[in-house]
Amino acid sequence: MTIKLGLVGTGTVGGGCIDILQKHKEDFKRHYGIDVELARVCSRDPKQAEAHGVSDLFTLDYHDIVNDPDIDIVIELIGGTTVARDVVVSALEAGKNVVTANKALMATHGEEVMHLAEKMNREIAFEASVGGGIPIIDPLKHSLISNEITSVMGIVNGTTNYMLTRMVDDNLSYDEALKEAQERGFAEADPTADVDGFDAAAKIAILASIAFNSRVTLDDVHTEGIRNITTLDLDTADDMGYVIKLLAIAHRTPDGIDVRVHPTMLPKAHQLATVNGVFNAIYVTGDAVGETMFFGEGAGAGPAASAVMGDVLEVARHLTLGVSPIVGCTCTDNLPILPVEDLQTKYYIRFAVADRSGVLAAMAGVFAKHGVSVRSVVQRGNSEHETVNLSYVTHTAKEASVRAVLAEIAGLEDVLRAEPSVIRVEG
């Protein structure tokens, strides 16, 4: 039985899928008895199909794929939530199975497309949407389901991890690091999604939904990106024994789900602190399994296409064997999302302040007034410029109290020389 594939999107990931198919199609048949055939490809750019030697399969109109009765699996690799949603919905409605790498779609319209797939008795698989080539959705939906998952935490955006690594290791500026990430095919077409944390937010929404059996959407995730991370903060963190990473964090608490994405200071000894470059790593903690960590390349043609083609072959296997679809939606609960103001963690706060007597004492008074206990403070700066940087690390404090400290210090007369830099600290 030949399973026919329709590929919508032949860019970085779609191109990677064509490469894998061309290289390993015969192996799939020999090793696993799975016979897949690329029947049609669609994109806005015929040159991409030409470059992969599949011009004969090319169409500009994805309707030629979703309406083709011979196609069994539609692979959506265009991204975004408008046309991509239409591709996925119309493919499912036409009775096709769907494989997608689209985290934005799954984190906003996940419920809709999962329910539609269930209604149509078809599969929708999306392993590439989180952690690129790292198997993480499949383990959460299969190997780990005997656990109550308590926490999922990790580095899930390759672009920003690559940028931060390059800024630290080679002193690249933010713009140089971004340009390099784009040239290497890691960053999304619009890098806003990467640098402002929305890509990571979509990914943690997907993981939290599966891990906690409760729907978490992109809008539920408190999200901060890396635009404000300076080389000064990276250097100061280094001096203090920390690294700065963009972490995606989801904890199950007795009161609900704590889910957020923000730059985070990690002690250098923390295992996530050594995850550099385009690599991603995700920690999952379960009540039976304890701590597990999944590591690999989270972005780029090969890693993402590896996950897409893994899904394609699994769906093709089910079709070949005539077995029922894989696990569908498992969001049986409706847990509340906790407001970030209730968060309790440690904080790094760097103030650029006037270098004169009384400033440190006045600031200490503000910290004390709001019950925020200081663990360490480091002074860096050049008194010739009449400004010094005071970098505090607090003990565990409530987010609302830290915000009160920031507001009150901002109101101290002629003290602050710039917006403070605030980074939450883990571990």
Ligand SMILES: NC(=O)C1=CN([C@@H]2O[C@H](COP(=O)(O)OP(=O)(O)OC[C@H]3O[C@@H](n4cnc5c(N)ncnc54)[C@H](O)[C@@H]3O)[C@@H](O)[C@H]2O)C=CC1
């Ligand atoms: N680049 C990466 O490392 C990874 C990307 N992803 C996801 O994979 C998906 C694809 O990403 P990339 O391959 O990087 O994007 P890309 O920008 O390289 O390719 C997009 C493709 O979609 C086509 N396309 C766009 N709009 C279209 C339309 N209206 N009709 C027909 N074709 C259209 C383009 O012509 C192009 O062929 C996205 O959802 C992305 O989030 C997931 C994991 C890693």
Ligand SMILES: N[C@@H](CC=O)C(=O)O
């Ligand atoms: N832009 C993403 C890749 C796709 O998921 C990243 O940088 O991790």
Ligand code: NA
């Ligand atoms: Na993955």
